[in-house]
Amino acid sequence: MNTLFILVDCNNFYVSCERVFNPSLINKPVVVLSNNDGCIIARSNEAKLLNIPMGAPFHIYKDFINAHKVKVYSSNYPLYGDMSNRVMNSLSEFNSDLEVYSIDEAFLKYKQKKESSIECYILKIKESIIKWTGIPVSIGVGPTKTLAKIANVLAKKNNHHGIFDLSSKIKQDEILKDVNVENIWGISKRWGSKLRMIGIGNAQQLRDSSPRRIRQYLGVVVERIVYELRGVVCLDINEILPKKNIMCSRSFSNLISDKNILKQSIMEYTIRACEKMRNQNTRAQSIYIFLQTNKFNKGRQHNEGIMVGLNIPCSDTGPIIKLASSAIDRIYKPGYLYQKAGIMLLDLISANINQHDFFGNTNHSLSDNRMKVVDSLNKKFGPGTISNGILKYKGKNEWSSKKYYLSNRYTTQWDELPHVI
DNA sequence: TCTGGGGTCCTAGGACCC
DNA sequence: TCTGGGGTCCTAGGACCC
Secondary structure (H helix, E strand, O other): OEEEEEEEEEOOHHHHHHHHHOHHHOOOOEEEEOHHHOEEEEEOHHHHHOOOOOOOEHHHHHHHHHHOOOEEEOOOHHHHHHHHHHHHHHHHHHOOOEEEEEOOEEEEEEEEOOOOOHHHHHHHHHHHHHHHHOOOEEEEEEOOHHHHHHHHHHHOOHHHOOEEEOOOHHHHHHHHOOOEHHHOOOOOHHHHHHHHHOOOOEHHHHHOOOHHHHHHHHOHHHHHHHHHHHOOOOOOOOOOOOOOOEEEEEEEEEEEOOHHHHHHHHHHHHHHHHHHHHHOOEEEEEEEEEEEEOOOOOOOOOOEEEEEEEEEEEOOHHHHHHHHHHHHHHHOOOOOOEEEEEEEEEOOEEOOOOOOOOOOOOOOHHHHHHHHHHHHHHHHHOOOOOOOOOOOOOOOOOOOOOOOOOOOOOOOOOOOOOOOO
């Protein structure tokens, strides 16, 4: 029995999500912007053909985009997150050995029996996903994750119809010499240029180089890539583990110097981060709070963060908000124009572990029950239905992200406006 | 005017222990 | 008097990913 890795990748995912609910966007150039409408983070094929680069600041391309009638959307994460879940749930119908690698990608591990054809299998997956969710996907196959990644890039080329199988040695020999080192998964520009300095410019050359030499030169991560290119599995399917850290941060739409407004933003981020933490059934052992001025401005800069330990692991939003607020008191400096703030919940451990503090007070049950009620109400009636009383605003405020081009939350809309208790 | 947000893993070096 | 050396844990920083 032969084991193969299959990488399923949603095509231009955020654009495809917008197109599912607005078919008039099909065959037109479309881009989706990052938070605060800052950068271009997704492009339709038509937008790629116009040479609009990934990650480009929107304001620099705005005139060009208008001139070419490119449709622009602010990022709509509730929609993309929900569509992602639909795609991943559909994939799990095919294969339980599945790793959700990112919002728009998943690896499947496929045990090939002698008589079975992988072509039929992946074609069925591709056709089912578009039928069930409306999202087009590309599928790459290889004996390792690294080769499946390369296959996936090839699948996206025009003449391959979204499927490419790189499992045969002959095919690998044919293909790898035309893959630049920088385009291999795990090799960025920096490592790519270091490899070029020793005469390794393509995937075939890296595959055929000495693993020991590569390890000495760039470390164990790149050594593993050498083996993966040879078809030796070093990176297996990862089971979905709870996150060890959870971060929530945003750039503000306007610069902020008022400490109370900064606190208000941090509190909203804390509420979101704590929800995510409870959702994966974990508690934080410490938190990190940070403030940043705008690094692109010439004015005075102040970037500072502070780590605060918790005496006992905690998943209750209330005490964490209090700590976050006093952390702001300690790092805030008046007179600076802050552009971004955030919180990280660190060293998350399972909520099932009952760890005693110095005095042996570990009864979480009261707060757990309270949080359970809060979370279930928010899930049922929409985010912010019930929250800590500090959140005073209703609707838009002077710091939350700019989203001028936002589409509807087609799949997760609630009728009720947020209430404050 | 405007420049995202959220993660993971690895390594080197220091502290500490026996 | 002799002042070694290996193991482990922790942390900060660097690299990568989408």
